[in-house]
Amino acid sequence: MADRFFPNEMPNFVPETSIAVAPQEPTAKDSELLSLPYATLADTLKRSAFVLKQTVVNETWGLSGKRVQDYTLYTGALGTAYLLFKAYQVSKNDSDLKLCSDIVKACDSAARDSGRVTFICGRAGVCALAAVLANNAGDERLLDRYLTQFKEIKLPSDLPDELLYGRVGFLWACSFLNKHIGKETISTTRMRAVVDETIKSGRRLANKGRCPLMYEWHGKKYWGAAHGLAGIMHVLMDMDLKPDEVEDVKGTLRYMIKNCFPSGNYPSSEGSESDRLVHWCHGAPGVTLTLVKAAEVFGDKEFLQAAVDAGEVVWKRGLLKRIGICHGISGNTYVFLALYRLTGNVEFLYRAKAFACFLHEKAQKLIAEGKMHGGDRPYSLFEAQSHAGKFGILLLTLSQGLGFLNLQAIIVHPNG
Numbered sequence: 001m002a003d004r005f006f007p008n009e010m011p012n013f014v015p016e017t018s019i020a021v022a023p024q025e026p027t028a029k030d031s032e033l034l035s036l037p038y039a040t041l042a043d044t045l046k047r048s049a050f051v052l053k054q055t056v057v058n059e060t061w062g063l064s065g066k067r068v069q070d071y072t073l074y075t076g077a078l079g080t081a082y083l084l085f086k087a088y089q090v091s092k093n094d095s096d097l098k099l100c101s102d103i104v105k106a107c108d109s110a111a112r113d114s115g116r117v118t119f120i121c122g123r124a125g126v127c128a129l130a131a132v133l134a135n136n137a138g139d140e141r142l143l144d145r146y147l148t149q150f151k152e153i154k155l156p157s158d159l160p161d162e163l164l165y166g167r168v169g170f171l172w173a174c175s176f177l178n179k180h181i182g183k184e185t186i187s188t189t190r191m192r193a194v195v196d197e198t199i200k201s202g203r204r205l206a207n208k209g210r211c212p213l214m215y216e217w218h219g220k221k222y223w224g225a226a227h228g229l230a231g232i233m234h235v236l237m238d239m240d241l242k243p244d245e246v247e248d249v250k251g252t253l254r255y256m257i258k259n260c261f262p263s264g265n266y267p268s269s270e271g272s273e274s275d276r277l278v279h280w281c282h283g284a285p286g287v288t289l290t291l292v293k294a295a296e297v298f299g300d301k302e303f304l305q306a307a308v309d310a311g312e313v314v315w316k317r318g319l320l321k322r323i324g325i326c327h328g329i330s331g332n333t334y335v336f337l338a339l340y341r342l343t344g345n346v347e348f349l350y351r352a353k354a355f356a357c358f359l360h361e362k363a364q365k366l367i368a369e370g371k372m373h374g375g376d377r378p379y380s381l382f383e384a385q386s387h388a389g390k391f392g393i394l395l396l397t398l399s400q401g402l403g404f405l406n407l408q409a410i411i412v413h414p415n416g
């Protein structure tokens, strides 16, 4: 187990100092950055993020001759476009937005015959981001075109329910549009039809079992954010649910909390006894993000406590030997940002800074020494390993004082 992650030897908390006293204060064992005043650290991270952004653009767009093979947000060109969109929100630099639009247009051509329908791995992500960009630019004709395309997306009846390829992955794109363009951009009626299917499917498989909702993907009852309960519950909590549906979502989360491992980590699937993975896709990190969402939406203390407990596992075992959002340190860092946003407790902000500074200071060297995974898609958003696109977004998020932290935007973050 220990070989999946670095032991976390960073101090539990290092207070931020004022500029005047910083040089006299002892520095943290692992990072001199951690005691810096927040604004100074934010500036450092922002500079680094913009350098990374440029590298990602060169590698995934410039060097490919501006041709798109993989259009998805997960591993493909839309991930680069999304990074530029996030960069624009910080820089307000029109050239970021222009480049983002060019890449999205190329993704649109590449995705035209794709049967995939979700935000992260399908056409809905392309149409949704394209529509938001057109709206930003005040181009009503283009906005109309992409919204029409989005509304024409048909969901096959045998679609799974999970986030990467299934129904809630489509609903997530609807939420993204309604959040960025305005309520009812995608109508409640349209979303309700998909919610109905998702709830029906969950109740059918639960079959009056101990957990009110249950889902399957490729024959397995997953619990994590990417393919299972955590991702599905997260998106459902953004929908207008009926009272009995709310009870089923709460009951499902309670079932998960009650059946976590003795270590506090969460199984990757129903009945699994292997307490190994502490990833966004499988294990405590994705579940924590969902529990934070539950605490926000329902206000129940039990969800807040469970989120804090699961976050502890991420602090101890989440310093993975990979970088990206799906199964790397970047994705795990969002757990602390989410807990900080929920509680206002600076100890969580510290933990986010600690994970980000670990990556910022050590990742390149550890990869060069073969102690951290180099990966096959080093510039992608979700599986990035070295100069990760996701890491770039994470740095931007931290550098912006968490202004646009928003699990919904990427989920994945669900929580981007």
Ligand SMILES: [Zn+2]
Residues within 6 Å of the ligand: 226, 279, 280, 281, 282, 326, 327
């Ligand atoms: Zn993963």
